[in-house]
Amino acid sequence: MTFTRAELLTAVERSPRLVAVHDRAGWVALYTPEAQIEDPVGSRPHRGLDQIDRFYATFIAPRDITFHLRTDVVVDDTVIRDVGLEVRMGAGVTMHIPAVLRYDLAAAGGEVKIARLQAFWELPGMVGQFLRSGPRALPAGGALSVALLRNQGLGGAAGFLSGLVGAGTVGKRHVERFLGDAGAGDEVAVRRRLGRARVTVGESHPLSGAELLGMLTDVRCDKLIAAGPHVVAAIEAPNGDRGVLIFDLETRPLTITRLRVFAAPGLTGSDRG
CATH class of the missing domain: 3.10.450.50 (Nuclear Transport Factor 2; Chain: A,)
Known part of the structure; x- marks a missing residue:
């Protein structure tokens, strides 16, 4: 099935809107049943709606995330978004993360849904920003560690940290x-x-x-x-x-x-x- 540019952009734009209002069920429903998320690329992918739901619980639910869009590019059924991410981790700790998001879209249940999300951003750079926040970062870091272990287990935490290695x-x-x-x-x-x-x-x-x-x-x-x-x-x-x-x-x-x-x-x- 071929989609129009407007249909693809509309499907993708739902994601930051639902993140902004913390609509967990609505956000997970943006994805096809077999979808996968690589966030950041280099870490272990989250496959299927159950893992995507746990991804949301770990990385999105506890935070306020603002997407600053620089440009959208559409080729075939793929949307590339060049963005800056503003992630409020906790009191006095906000990360500013340059990113490029790749959305591959597909038809599912009569709708345009996300079949794959690849989020290209630098985990080592984010860790460096986090550490430079000093003692203010300790509560947010502790909360992230607890959420990782609770929602992803030891294997999932290790899979996330594999994003530290790459080119x-x-x-x-x-x-x-x-x-x-x-x-x-x-x-x-x-x-x-x-x-x-x-x-x-x-x-x-x-x-x-x-x-x-x-x-x-x-x-x-x-x-x-x-x-x-x-x-x-x-x-x-x-x-x-x-x-x-x-x-x-x-x-x-x-x-x-x-x-x-x-x-x-x-x-x-x-x-x-």
């Missing part, structure tokens, strides 16, 4: 160098850095090296996020068109193995947005 700073620097070469129009360097990586608009529409270079020349990157084996870059063209690039990386040796492009049609030269 990290080294991966971000690698992508920064790639974007610098692409922005300068250096075709030889771009081809060398990509190697045999598969490059697509969205999941499945092939993008040639020449098309990619044409899209990225003179483009500015204003957000880089390392999450699990991925680095995500938010980009802006001179004409104001915005997009998001999702890089898959291997670390030994450090290599880009996959690149997914989610961008405004003016950037990709397509009508898939």
